[in-house]
Amino acid sequence: TQLLEQSPQFLSIQEGENLTVYCNSSSVFSSLQWYRQEPGEGPVLLVTVVTGGEVKKLKRLTFQFGDARKDSSLHITAAQPGDTGLYLCAGVGTGTASKLTFGTGTRLQVTL
């Protein structure tokens, strides 16, 4: 069983603060995807990281894939109210079946 644990589960911060969300597993993944989900909608992809140690930046968001391809992190700099939402990591299994397992989710609220 490939389990992905995200921490923290909930995060309430003020505008301008920085935050980091962690996604950890004991399993190795071929790639790791990060999604954001709004209420009533399906998740939408933010980024995919593939190589161990890879760092990707998307404006104020920085994503990192662990060297062993078992964990990842999402760092947001100077959070804004528009960043509010549910953040989900998802790992693609290394087998040919490409099982896609989602993390437990981090609900972020950014207030003025």
Added chain:
Amino acid sequence: DAGITQSPRHKVTETGTPVTLRCHQTENHRYMYWYRQDPGHGLRLIHYSYGVKDTDKGEVSDGYSVSRSKTEDFLLTLESATSSQTSVYFCASMGQSHTEAFFGQGTRLTVV
């Protein structure tokens, strides 16, 4: 946007009745997935498919079955619906590149 649709979007059914949810994609994606999402949880994998007639169980497969007779269609069946299966169900598809999963709009199922 990838073409992936779920039907029905909403359904209310009685305990003990069979229910089938349909997922249809027009992207010729090899991989398809069914998830359920409950309050306080991320997306939990029910079943997934890695090709026509090739399916496997996810973490919460009890009480569910799936079929994939064509690349574009992935059906999820609740053999005998129970109140614990009240949830929002999401279907997703992913191509060979493994870089992004595309989601349907979700099906809100209520078992009374």
